[in-house]
């Protein structure tokens with residue numbers, strides 16, 4: 055035991071930590087080698103000395119005060135002291151531990167202590183604190199929002215230099231996942247960036263935009279995993295660098311490059327780009343289109359008389375009107391000066407392509423010919439300015455042409471419009487020009503024809519299964535002054551497109567009603583039912599039902615002898631209103647026949663709702679009914695459908711005995727077609743009916 059104590063004492067003596075014992079008066083009773091070295095005295099001088107004899111007074115005072123705390127308190131203490139160690143010129147920061155020593159009675163008889171040099175640790179701690187402060191200062195100085203998120207986008211901390219950068223108050227982010235705070239697409243981008251940072255150690259460059267109460271803001275994300283903390287899910291530092299200003303600048307550069315700064319319309323570059331794109335698309339798809347080059351007539355004179363401010367204002371207002379003339383997907387651009395281009399695309403889906411192009415050109419012409427209110431000059435001078443435009447048109451979709459070729463063609467056509475006295479439209483393609491001219495002439499002729507009464511109704515007999523005449527279909531004919539007799543195929547579509555069908559259709563109905571009233575007075579014709587074709591535009595015209603009621607009343611025509619033929623397209627558009635109008639007319643006694651039946655899309659459920667009297671099998675099915683088994687099946691199905699709906703079914707276009715036999719065999723009871731009679735002028739029709747008496751009709 056003695057030996058052990060001696061070895062322990064020897065070890066303590068040699069420890070490179072100062073260890074000592076003092077009595078209650080503060081005199082050293084023991085100091086190890088390092089402690090003696092520390093004060094630079096031999097042990098014989100240290101033992102029995104006190105701190106005031108060994109250390110500078112300030113340090114000695116501190117030591118003594120601490121010793122007294124231990125002696126009086128009977129408890130160990132630890133405190134920081136600064137000492138100058140042997141061979142070290144600098145003051146060292148030390149942690150001094152003092153422990154009370156007790157005698158056999160439990161009274162404090164002294165103090166044991168040791169001192170550990172913590173200078174390095176202290177320095178590291180101080181550096182760490184400084185680093186943390188520096189880091190906090192850096193974050194504080196960051197102009198961008200920064201978040202601490204976990205892999206699910208849940209927010210644990212944030213920094214924002216300006217709350218208006220965020221879509222919601224910053225506190226809203228705390229404890230919530232980004233998917234709860236951001237719209238789905240933006241949240242997805244943030245989560246992708248977090249995942250990428252988890253996999254690759256970093257993510258940068260992902261851009262997203264958010265709508266804030268202060269407008270749209272753009273951000274670029276930089277994400278890095280934070281240091282791992284035991285027992286805590288991985289967190290990520292997410293820096294959102296604001297790009298709004300850069301984006302706006304990019305947008306500005308883009309706008310300057312591709313848009314006309316005055317009118318905000320696409321400029322020549324963008325228009326050519328779109329045209330080239332359309333032409334490239336045309337190579338793969340059916341992407342027909344047209345280029346319309348529009349030049350304001352006499353623009354220079356406006357500039358010369360009223361100055362450039364007036365000219366600029368006209369260009370801006372003309373551009374606005376031009377925008378209103380085109381469909382979504384088409385382009386209106388300003389080439390420069392007073393020249394505009396309209397690019398019409400995807401015309402392949404339009405039935406009357408030429409009609410559509412022409413209609414757009416007409417609309418542009420009309421819109422730009424409406425007076426413009428221009429106010430300019432320092433005194434706010436205002437003028438009412440009326441201009442006209444010359445339009446050159448070329449189309450694409452035929453043999454390959456480049457964008458420049460097309461512009462040149464439209465330009466040539468536009469100059470032809472100018473040479474023709476301005477305020478004109480010209481097509482580059484001579485055939486197209488001829489067709490358009492023809493259409494324009496026909497339109498003018500049609501207007502004159504309505505005014506001067508060049509129309510006549512022909513009547514085509516409708517026959518029952520036993521060969522008796524049940525009625526007639528009124529079919530319009532136009533006695534054109536130079537072209538002779540024209541069938542509806544030559545002008546009805548134009549009349550519909552131009553709205554002339556309304557007065558024309560009125561004339562047809564009025565003539566038919568007068569005819570019915572006249573037939574009603576004669577026994578040989580009083581049983582005839584007259585079918586009249588009514589076009590979609592005419593039927594949808596406000597006040598149509600009142601017009602028919604008024605005609606019946608004025609002419610004295612029996613309503614139950616009038617049948618209106620409608621096509622499915624009339625009924626599919628604005629269906630509810632069409633049904634209401636049909637019901638009103640039905641209540642007067644008028645019947646309805648569904649024309650061209652089988653070529654449309656009517657569903658059984660829909661047909662059941664219509665107050666119809668008759669289905670008319672389209673002549674295209676009758677034509678091949680004897681040779682094409684599927685046409686025969688269609689005919690039988692329509693007959694069965696009519697039967698189940700309680701409707702009569704008439705077959706049109708019956709030309710042969712074989713067709714009649716097959717139709718009769720299939721259960722058809724009413725017919726119309728050349729086999730029974732061609733459409734005839736009134737006198738001839740009446741003569742044929744008298745020769746072949748009419749079937750008795752229920753009153």
Ligand SMILES: Nc1nc2c(ncn2[C@@H]2O[C@H](COP(=O)(O)O[C@H]3[C@@H](O)[C@H](n4cnc5c(=O)[nH]c(N)nc54)O[C@@H]3COP(=O)(O)O)[C@@H](O)[C@H]2O)c(=O)[nH]1
Pocket residue numbers: 514527528529530541542543546559562587588589619649650673706707708709726727728729733
């Ligand atoms: N809105 C209005 N549309 C009208 C009016 N009048 C006629 N039309 C529409 O024009 C279409 C063509 O009429 P049309 O050239 O007179 O042709 C009709 C008959 O001549 C023809 N037909 C009759 N029988 C036969 C035949 O056996 N073979 C054959 N190849 N053709 C025949 O069919 C036309 C009648 O068709 P539909 O009206 O479907 O019964 C005409 O379709 C009307 O839509 C009008 O006043 N207003």
